[in-house]
Amino acid sequence: MGRNPNTGTPLVEMRDISIAFGGIKAVNHVSVDLYAGEVVGLLGHNGAGKSTLIKCLSGAYQKDAGQIFINGQEVEINNPRDARKYNIETIYQTLALADNLDAASNLFLGREIVGPGGFVDDTAMEAETRKIMARLNPNFRKFNVPVSALSGGQRQSVAIARAVYFNAKILIMDEPTAALGPHETQMVAELIQELKSQGLGIFLIEHDIHAVMDLCDRAVVMKNGEKVGTVNVNEVTDEDILGMIILGKRPPQAY
Amino acid sequence: MAQQTTNLDPQAGALTRFLRATEIDTRLLGMVAALLLIWVGFHLYGVILNGKGAFLTPRNLWNITVQTASVGIMACGMTLVIITRNIDLSVGSLLGFSAMMMGMFQVEWYPQLVGLGHWSIVVLTILLGLAVGTAVGAFHGWLVAYRGIPAFIVTLGGLLVWRGAAFLLARGRTISPVDSNFALLGGGPYGSVGAFWSWVIGLAGCAAVLWLIWAGRRSRARHDFPQRPMWAEYFLAALGCGLCLGTTLLVNSYPWPKGIVDQYAQRHGITVPEEGLFISHGFALPVLILLVVAIVMTIIMNRTRFGRYVYAIGGNPDAALLAGINVKWMIVKIFALMGFLTGLSAVVASARLNSATNALGTLDELYVIAAAVIGGTSLAGGVGTIYGAVLGALVMQSLQSGMVLIGFDAAIQNIVVGAVLVLAVYVDTLYRKRVK
Ligand SMILES: Nc1ncnc2c1ncn2[C@@H]1O[C@H](COP(=O)(O)OP(=O)(O)O)[C@@H](O)[C@H]1O
Numbered sequence: 001m002g003r004n005p006n007t008g009t010p011l012v013e014m015r016d017i018s019i020a021f022g023g024i025k026a027v028n029h030v031s032v033d034l035y036a037g038e039v040v041g042l043l044g045h046n047g048a049g050k051s052t053l054i055k056c057l058s059g060a061y062q063k064d065a066g067q068i069f070i071n072g073q074e075v076e077i078n079n080p081r082d083a084r085k086y087n088i089e090t091i092y093q094t095l096a097l098a099d100n101l102d103a104a105s106n107l108f109l110g111r112e113i114v115g116p117g118g119f120v121d122d123t124a125m126e127a128e129t130r131k132i133m134a135r136l137n138p139n140f141r142k143f144n145v146p147v148s149a150l151s152g153g154q155r156q157s158v159a160i161a162r163a164v165y166f167n168a169k170i171l172i173m174d175e176p177t178a179a180l181g182p183h184e185t186q187m188v189a190e191l192i193q194e195l196k197s198q199g200l201g202i203f204l205i206e207h208d209i210h211a212v213m214d215l216c217d218r219a220v221v222m223k224n225g226e227k228v229g230t231v232n233v234n235e236v237t238d239e240d241i242l243g244m245i246i247l248g249k250r251p252p253q254a255y
Numbered sequence: 256m257a258q259q260t261t262n263l264d265p266q267a268g269a270l271t272r273f274l275r276a277t278e279i280d281t282r283l284l285g286m287v288a289a290l291l292l293i294w295v296g297f298h299l300y301g302v303i304l305n306g307k308g309a310f311l312t313p314r315n316l317w318n319i320t321v322q323t324a325s326v327g328i329m330a331c332g333m334t335l336v337i338i339t340r341n342i343d344l345s346v347g348s349l350l351g352f353s354a355m356m357m358g359m360f361q362v363e364w365y366p367q368l369v370g371l372g373h374w375s376i377v378v379l380t381i382l383l384g385l386a387v388g389t390a391v392g393a394f395h396g397w398l399v400a401y402r403g404i405p406a407f408i409v410t411l412g413g414l415l416v417w418r419g420a421a422f423l424l425a426r427g428r429t430i431s432p433v434d435s436n437f438a439l440l441g442g443g444p445y446g447s448v449g450a451f452w453s454w455v456i457g458l459a460g461c462a463a464v465l466w467l468i469w470a471g472r473r474s475r476a477r478h479d480f481p482q483r484p485m486w487a488e489y490f491l492a493a494l495g496c497g498l499c500l501g502t503t504l505l506v507n508s509y510p511w512p513k514g515i516v517d518q519y520a521q522r523h524g525i526t527v528p529e530e531g532l533f534i535s536h537g538f539a540l541p542v543l544i545l546l547v548v549a550i551v552m553t554i555i556m557n558r559t560r561f562g563r564y565v566y567a568i569g570g571n572p573d574a575a576l577l578a579g580i581n582v583k584w585m586i587v588k589i590f591a592l593m594g595f596l597t598g599l600s601a602v603v604a605s606a607r608l609n610s611a612t613n614a615l616g617t618l619d620e621l622y623v624i625a626a627a628v629i630g631g632t633s634l635a636g637g638v639g640t641i642y643g644a645v646l647g648a649l650v651m652q653s654l655q656s657g658m659v660l661i662g663f664d665a666a667i668q669n670i671v672v673g674a675v676l677v678l679a680v681y682v683d684t685l686y687r688k689r690v691k
């Protein structure tokens with residue numbers, strides 16, 4: 001029997017979360033936790049309920065039942081603003097960028113830098129954007145065009161920059177590399193490792209089993225809205241995990 | 256780092272390089288070209304047929320500026336509505352309703368309390384008109400955002416409801432004349448600011464242009480951003496100041512008619528010389544109201560969070576929601592703002608007519624939507640500017656005035672306006688395809 005290697009208070013604990021759409025139980029009594037400095041993979045087929053589960057944490061959906069704890073304190077997250085208050089940042093599967101705005105406006109959307117008189121300070125925001133992009137994606141040049149003119153990887157780096165800039169403590173990444181080429185995927189992988197070493201807790205939804213084995217400390221597998229089990233990645237093989245995903249079969253190491 | 260200038264691709268043609276350096280977009284250029292084409296076209300039509308063009312005269316152009324005000328004010332609000340992927344078909348009727356409320360209030364209700372001509376009439380009347388417009392607009396917005404009824408249906412209903420309500424208020428009577436102070440807001444010789452103040456305004460405009468260019472350079476320098484080449488800055492400064500001073504010159508070269516001059520001279524004990532007295536109209540009050548609205552709305556759209564969220568909602572409503580923006584409340588505010596501007600338009604329109612009639616504002620929704628669309632606001636959402644909407648309103652008014660001038664009747668005018676609206680949307684679709 002495997003068990004959770006972490007001790008102490010988890011950064012995030014989602015306990016017994018349920019949410020249904022019409023008759024469909026998208027998430028059915030699922031509990032997961034996340035500690036600072038670890039990457040927890042969320043795995044499962046399309047429609048398993050992964051995105052729905054993390055949207056309850058990011059404030060995009062409201063859970064029907066269950067509790068959420070941040071650093072041991074129970075919290076109510078009713079909208080994206082609540083989530084941001086707890087330093088939860090999300091990179092959505094759909095990227096959630098306003099295509100008609102430039103990188104800086106997207107990065108600061110909802111949290112604009114305002115100067116005297118309450119006017120947004122575009123130059124200051126662009127300067128900050130240039131700084132953070134120099135770190136995340138040094139080749140990024142397109143600061144003054146709408147993000148619709150950017151490539152998939154460039155758009156992704158804007159979405160990631162948004163999470164990093166605002167000092168996320170809890171980072172949710174929903175299939176961050178789905179639209180990326182191999183080089184950009186590698187870039188995201190390195191970034192995940194860097195953020196992890198800085199002590200962030202990261203929920204990573206990812207289909208590529210090798211990326212999961214490389215990047216994640218633990219993996220939670222979901223099927224049809226229910227949790228199959230959690231494993232410590234270094235205690236299992238990729239076949240074990242695939243068995244959980246496809247057949248819903250728990251290996252002995254799962255807990 | 257030394258100051259660098261904007262990267263200019265040496266391969267690009269002269270025009271492309273010029274546009275890039277000055278940051279003038281091609282759409283704006285197209286709009287100005289269309290406007291000039293209309294102006295010159297109508298003028299030449301007169302020259303050829305009557306031996307004398309009547310379009311490019313101070314009198315006609317001054318009148319066009321005044322007539323543009325009402326539609327232009329509403330087009331500023333419609334831009335926000337369309338950017339956020341909605342539509343407001345009720346503005347013409349709401350203008351009529353608001354004007355009728357103000358008419359009844361200032362002619363039939365309130366003077367019974369304070370007497371005709373009391374100073375407070377104009378103030379309370381305007382406040383009432385603005386309040387009615389804002390409240391109705393907010394109600395429309397609430398139905399759209401919180402009750403999930405498509406804006407098209409809500410405001411199509413509003414088109415009938417408010418026109419009907421305006422009729423019921425006065426049982427179809429025409430309410431006139433309005434309070435004499437109120438009437439000044441419609442323009443006319445006494446409702447214009449005269450030569451001196453027009454020059455003050457024109458020069459203030461120049462100062463603002465120069466300050467904007469200077470402040471832009473300073474702010475880019477502070478962050479080591481690329482600057483526009485100096486010649487482009489000089490060009491933009493010259494263009495901006497030229498526009499301000501040229502417009503001032505134009506409105507100042509249209510004199511008061513003789514009758515008004517004689518009346519004015521008599522009242523002020525001035526003897527009118529043999530060759531007559533040249534008293535300039537200058538900017539009309541409705542035009543100044545439009546200018547203030549356009550400037551304030553431009554600042555709101557470009558420099559405030561509210562404006563940023565309007566664009567964000569139009570670009571991707573889901574992303575806006577996930578970024579923590581209260582999208583529903585924004586929609587209510589946008590419709591309320593549209594209603595406020597419609598109320599303001601009602602002030603201008605009924606003051607200009609010196610009465611409130613049941614037909615006031617009929618078909619304005621078409622002109623307003625056309626103005627916004629011609630001005631580059633995309634029905635797909637996310638794109639549009641205030642200056643574009645005002646220019647669009649000027650285009651629509653120029654078309655209409657030109658057609659009146661050459662004697663087209665209302666039926667032909669309607670056909671042309673309808674066709675132009677469809678054409679503008681078609682051009683927008685083509686333009687967007689090409690840009691992609
Ligand atoms: N907003 C919604 N309305 C209705 N059904 C939804 C909604 N969001 C998710 N679902 C349903 O919930 C289930 C889980 O979806 P999702 O969480 O997106 O799966 P995953 O991310 O694991 O692929 C699916 O059956 C999906 O159709």
Ligand SMILES: [Mg+2]
Nearest residue numbers: 050051052093
């Ligand atoms: Mg998903």
